[in-house]
Amino acid sequence: MxxxxxxxxxxxxxxxxxxxxxxxxxxxxxxxxxxxxxxxxxxxxxxxxxxxxxxxxxxxxxxxxxxxxxxxxxxxxxxxxxxxxxxxxxxxxxxxxxxxxxxxxxxxxxxxxxxxxxxxxxxxxPFRFRPDVVRLIEAVAEGTVGEIRSVEATWRRRSGIPRPGSWYTARRLSGGGVLADLGPHLLDTAMTLLGWPEMTVLAARLTAAADAQTDGGASTWMAAGAADDLPLDVEIAADASWRDARGRDLRLHASWHDDVAADATVIEVAGTRGRLRLDTLFGFAPGPSLGRLSGTVDASIPLRRQPSADFARMLRLVQQGRAATGAQGLAVMRLIAGAYDRGGVVSPGTAATDVPR
Structure with missing residues (x-):
């Protein structure tokens, strides 16, 4: 082929x-x-x-x-x-x-x-279907933490701003910064754990690129484009929380450029019988090839952190009709839209048609 x-x-x-x-x-x-x-x-x-x-x-x-x-x-x-x-x-x-x-x-x-x-x-x-995330979802479904009280999802990058000055970091073209970029992956996992309930936004704090030190924050795995000179007018860090009708909380933190030793993703579920934590890394930046579960279940799950492996797994599930649905994708964006609104972000109002590469 x-x-x-x-x-x-x-x-x-x-x-x-x-x-x-x-x-x-x-x-x-x-x-x-x-x-x-x-x-x-x-x-x-x-x-x-x-x-x-x-x-x-x-x-x-x-x-x-x-x-x-x-x-x-x-x-x-x-x-x-x-x-x-x-x-x-x-x-x-x-x-x-x-x-x-x-x-x-x-x-x-x-x-x-x-x-x-x-x-x-x-x-x-693609990350909902990785072996470590699947094991986390299975363990929660098996009742290891009891009834869920909260889910916290965090993804911190040390230097992970995607092509500063490109469409990725121009709100009119991207829809937002780190919340629109990393947020869908974190929220898809968290909402899968919670069973996709309706949620109400409680709080949102967004750190704009203009208010933060961004020198040295560009990702190393994505080459700059020929004309990356658009305004960098999106958030580079986001904290947000939501609650469902049963009083269960969902908390998110995502950052493109953080004061951490290395990139890391953490999903933590708290329930009536204990806690379960997954330490891993979403995305394709260099990092560990092992997911670690701790708390009510202790396990180490080897990972093949290659885009081809993660996307091939997801494509097979799309073929079988078992991947993330359009309804779920829109539910995630409704959460993100609510967080932007609560965080005081003014919408450009219309999508751009002149999208540069």
Whole structure:
């Protein structure tokens, strides 16, 4: 199988099991290696807001519309285009996997009102299905902590601001900073543990890049783009909390640039019979290849921390209809939208159409 980023705005290969739009970092490092690992044939289009990109998008939608030509369509483009492109591909009758976030925070109600066929929409959350997280979810489901009282999810990066000055750090294009970037992964795991209840935001504190020391904070694994000169107007740290109708709390801390020795992810569940803690690392920055459970269960779970392994596992579950659903992705974005509102963030109001690479 030939896989790789398309040249310019054209298609990489015609026909196959998957149609994918997007040729950025996540497409190159996550999806393309996963297709190779699975032996899937893929047709990948480099789309953008220019004549070549618009023509490529039209070709992708046309290919998806052909009966049986594309059982799965993947939207791996910048955040501002996720909802519109997911809707366009859903309209062809295909199953769709969209990169997180499922939509921008200010698009949540628009997405809900659109009555999208959410049974055919899936959202990219590869870490929920890693062996260490699965073991945590199983242990909680087995009653090891009793009735859940709270879940706390933390992800701290030492130097992990993705391409400062790019669309990743411009609110109009990304929807937000670290809360919109790392938050969906943490909240997907926490909400899975809680059983996906309705939640009310209690508090949110957002640390803007302008208010923090960001020198040396850029990620080392993502190369700078040719024109990364957009305003860095998003938060680089976020603390937020929510509560459900049963009085159970969900607390989140995420930071792109923190005073820590090394990147770390911690999920801690407190219940009526004790606590359970998972020390691990989400994402693909260098770090430990072992997840450690402690508390009511003690276990060490070896990990293969490779994008191709995590994405291939998730793609198999999408194929089986067992991955994170569109409804869950929108529920996560409703939590994030509430936190931004409570934190005093003013929405740009509309998504941008001119999304640079």
């Amino acid at each position: 030939k896989t790789g980023a398309a040249d310019g705005g054209g298609a990489m290969e015609t026909g196959g099991d998957v149609v994918m739009v997007g040729a950025g970092w996540i497409a190159r490092q996550g999806y393309l290696p996963a297709f190779a690992r699975l032996g899937w044939r893929a047709t990948c289009f480099d789309t953008g807001d220019d004549p070549a990109g618009r023509a490529a998008l039209g070709q992708a939608i046309d290919l998806a519309r052909r009966s049986g030509a594309a059982p799965l369509c993947i939207v791996a483009t910048p955040n501002a285009s996720h909802l519109a492109l997911a809707g366009a591909f859903l309209a062809t009758g295909c199953r769709v996997l969209v990169e997180k976030p499922a939509c921008l925070p200010w698009e949540v109600e628009t997405a809900a009102a659109a009555a999208l066929p959410l049974e055919r929409l899936f959202v990219s959350t």
